[in-house]
Amino acid sequence: MYRSWFECFAGCGEKYSIKEVVYSCRNCGALLQVTHDTAELKKTGADEWKELFNRRKHGNEWPYGGGVWSKKEWVCPEVTPENVVSMYEGESNLFWADRLGKSLGLSNLWIKLCGNSHTGSFKDLGMTVLVSVVKQMISEGKNIRAVACASTGDTSAALAAYCAAAGIMPIVFLPKNKVSIEQLIQPIANGALVVSLKTDFDGCMRLVREITKNDEIYLANSMNSLRIEGQKTVAIEIAQQFDWRAPDVVIIPGGNLGNVSALGKGFLMMEELGLINKRPKIIVAQAKNANPLYRAYKAGFKKFKPIKAKTTIASAIQIGDPVSYEKAVAILRQFDGAVEEATESELVEASVAADKTGMYSCPHTGVALAALFKLVRRGVVGKNSTVVVISTAHGLKFSDFKYKYHLRRLSFKSKNPNMPVEAEPKLDVIRKIIDRRLAKSA
Numbered sequence: 450m451y452r453s454w455f456e457c458f459a460g461c462g463e464k465y466s467i468k469e470v471v472y473s474c475r476n477c478g479a480l481l482q483v484t485h486d487t488a489e490l491k492k493t494g495a496d497e498w499k500e501l502f503n504r505r506k507h508g509n510e511w512p513y514g515g516g517v518w519s520k521k522e523w524v525c526p527e528v529t530p531e532n533v534v535s536m537y538e539g540e541s542n543l544f545w546a547d548r549l550g551k552s553l554g555l556s557n558l559w560i561k562l563c564g565n566s567h568t569g570s571f572k573d574l575g576m577t578v579l580v581s582v583v584k585q586m587i588s589e590g591k592n593i594r595a596v597a598c599a600s601t602g603d604t605s606a607a608l609a610a611y612c613a614a615a616g617i618m619p620i621v622f623l624p625k626n627k628v629s630i631e632q633l634i635q636p637i638a639n640g641a642l643v644v645s646l647k648t649d650f651d652g653c654m655r656l657v658r659e660i661t662k663n664d665e666i667y668l669a670n671s672m673n674s675l676r677i678e679g680q681k682t683v684a685i686e687i688a689q690q691f692d693w694r695a696p697d698v699v700i701i702p703g704g705n706l707g708n709v710s711a712l713g714k715g716f717l718m719m720e721e722l723g724l725i726n727k728r729p730k731i732i733v734a735q736a737k738n739a740n741p742l743y744r745a746y747k748a749g750f751k752k753f754k755p756i757k758a759k760t761t762i763a764s765a766i767q768i769g770d771p772v773s774y775e776k777a778v779a780i781l782r783q784f785d786g787a788v789e790e791a792t793e794s795e796l797v798e799a800s801v802a803a804d805k806t807g808m809y810s811c812p813h814t815g816v817a818l819a820a821l822f823k824l825v826r827r828g829v830v831g832k833n834s835t836v837v838v839i840s841t842a843h844g845l846k847f848s849d850f851k852y853k854y855h856l857r858r859l860s861f862k863s864k865n866p867n868m869p870v871e872a873e874p875k876l877d878v879i880r881k882i883i884d885r886r887l888a889k890s891a
């Protein structure tokens with residue numbers, strides 16, 4: 450029936466089973482990608498696929514009810530239902546940002562709230578697939594003793610939760626003092642071996658690649674293209690939420706660049722199988738302090754130079770040497786792509802402005818929103834276009850920067866802080882405070 454396999458992304462022709470422990474091409478060293486038997490998938494018509502995916506939504510037939518496994522045939526047909534490790538991730542709200550959109554002159558601004566998920570970020574979408582394949586391999590007798598990742602905080606949280614649910618040992622490498630308290634405590638709570646290292650993400654990444662050269666420890670970073678297969682369902686969900694139409698523009702924050710590669714892969718697959726008939730423009734947003742893709746874009750993608758990423762409040766994308774650079778560029782070339790950057794002040798102000806219209810946005814979403822604000826001002830994003838901003842994590846994992854912003858404790862000026870008002874518990878005092886605020890907002 451349905452089949453998928455790893456294939457060399459550079460096109461040298463190498464192929465491996467999904468259940469082989471392999472992360473890059475043994476012939477040429479390039480990244481791998483999962484390829485599906487499209488001819489087999491095409492035997493089912495586009496309308497039948499749409500109907501199947503719509504019918505499974507929120508259903509309780511294991512494992513098809515969640516956002517990822519409702520598309521199992523397109524994602525990972527090799528895993529048998531009893532080996533699926535899922536918390537019914539995905540199916541996140543596509544939030545109509547009515548007030549924020551209007552403030553920019555946009556009538557069709559939508560925020561895909563991927564952070565409304567089991568561990569609070571989109572990383573759940575990919576991790577459910579990876580850990581399920583590991584469980585499948587173990588059930589077939591493969592000797593895998595642990596699964597390891599380097600992380601800027603969200604990959605480790607997702608790995609720890611899914612491994613804990615499956616009864617597999619998770620090992621996470623974190624850059625010391627570079628993840629939020631919430632992100633640090635997540636894998637600790639789930640029983641992972643947490644190794645805190647005096648280096649940055651790129652340093653952790655180099656070490657985990659060495660550790661996982663031993664086949665008994667499986668690598669869970671997004672250079673493992675199983676994760677991309679789960680993450681690509683975000684594109685399918687977006688189209689589904691628009692009654693099987695693609696939006697005009699999608700803006701996504703990028704660090705290691707796995708997620709933008711996945712987003713594009715999802716749209717291409719829907720196009721190939723006839724579910725949509727146009728592609729959105731895809732825009733990657735980076736923090737100015739960690740902007741290797743932006744720099745390469747400005748140079749026409751002629752060559753890539755890794756950089757040393759500087760500290761950014763958008764800590765999950767503080768990456769200077771993105772693993773999936775080649776895949777991301779290939780996607781941007783096919784999607785009329787662009788790259789924009791945001792300074793620390795811009796990303797924080799954008800996040801704060803969004804929150805004032807009812808969101809609670811993480812700083813990475815702030816980067817994407819800041820990019821949107823600039824592109825609307827420049828006319829690159831038209832006022833009548835349907836725009837989707839990918840919100841990658843839940844804001845509650847990153848409250849510290851909001852706290853510091855509103856209490857004016859950041860190293861730069863807060864333009865619109867909302868300080869709590871301390872007052873005597875007396876009615877007349879409180880009335881005056883309320884009157885003053887009402888007068889100000891009138």
Ligand SMILES: *Cc1c(COP(=O)(O)O)cnc(C)c1O
Nearest residue numbers: 603704705706707708813841842
């Ligand atoms: C991982 C992550 C990103 C970046 O995704 P990449 O695939 O590394 O580009 C952005 N935002 C958040 C919150 C993340 O956890």
